[in-house]
Amino acid sequence: MYKKWFLLISTLIAGFFLVACQSSSSNSQSALQTIKQKGKLVVATSPDYAPFEFQALLDGKNQVVGADIDMAQAIADELGVKLVISTMSFDNVLTSLHTGKADLAIAGISATDERKEVFDFSIPYYENKASFLIRKGDLDKYKDLNSLASASIAAQKGTVPESMVKEQLPEAKLVSLSNMGEAVNELQSGKVDAVHMDEPVALSYATKNSDLQVANVSLTMNEGEANAVAIRKGNEDLKAVVDKVIQKLKDEGTYQTYLEKAAKLTEVEQ
Incomplete structure (x- = not known):
């Protein structure tokens, strides 16, 4: 009787230590090792x-594209794994x-x-500038910051x-929205006076919409x-x-090539 209880307790203890060791081993595995073991790199993005x-729409299929996506693919290729793009609103990325x-x-x-307190970041890959997207008829109306001081301005939440x-x-009057496309629709319908966004994005929307233009004030x-890639703390x-x-992409001018390629795709979409 006592031998059976001793055997049972010994088995439970052994099992506990086995699980603990496995857990410890799993936790000690680096992010890079985990990604290579899974064979995929999951990248969170907001495709708007x-x-x-x-x-x-490429080859009859709706795909997530753009300069950042090409860069993500280059990272996945360097790791020798498959790229998996996970799409969501920007405030959830x-x-x-x-x-x-x-x-x-x-x-x-x-x-x-503020973000660096929570996440690590890669070296910068793009020096950005922000601009106001406005209706073309309002170009003379919004020509300085004073004219925008009391305007209704939309921006993407968390940016x-x-x-x-x-x-x-x-x-x-700041109108914070989760989706940039929604913000642009609010502008076109007259519900807001301007949308504040990264300049390349504003230029892209102006190219695709003849009724919109980038303001001459910033x-x-x-x-x-x-702009940089966000990484969890400690994943050195x-x-x-x-x-x-x-x-490498910066030294070879490849990221700029990615931007030019993406700009042509936006023209096709138009």
């Missing part, structure tokens, strides 16, 4: 920000990374000091352009808030690979 990431549902977040994300409006145009962007081996790929 052409030319960085957007949806386009970093949450997806934080909870481990994605390995990287690439969505025209500015590496702000640097949104925070810039809050800080530099505190009297303006807010001041903080230095150092360039993965960051090293991402930095290596980005540096």
Whole structure:
């Protein structure tokens, strides 16, 4: 009787330590090793920000394309794994990374000091500038910051352009929306006076919509808030690979080529 109980307890204890060891081994595995073991790199993005990431009809299929997506593919190729794009609203992109549902977040994300407290970031891959998208008939109306001081301005929720409006145009009526396409629709329907966004995105929308234009006035962007790839804290081996790929793309001018390619795709969509 006692031998049976002793055997049972011994088995349970052994099982406990086995699970603990397996768990410890799993936790000690680096992000890079985990990705290679899975054979895929999951990248969180918000595909409503052409030319960085957007949806386009290619070969009869709706696909997520753009300069950031081409860069993500280059990173996956360097790792020797399949690229998996996980799409969501911009305000959920970093949450997806934080909870481990994605390995990287690439969505025209500015590496702000606030975000750096929670995430690591790659070296910058694009020095950005923000602009106002307005209706073409309002070009003379909104020619300086004073004219926009009390305007109704839309921006994508959780972005640097949104925070810039809050800080530099505190009297303006800020309309924060999850989807950039929705913000542009609000502008075209007259519900807002302007949309504040990254300049390449504003130029893309102006190219595709004859009734819209980029204003000749802009807010001041903080230095150092360039676009970068977001990575979970402590994933140094993965960051090293991402930095290596980005540096190569910058040195060879490849990211600029990605932007030019994406711009042509937006023209096709028009």
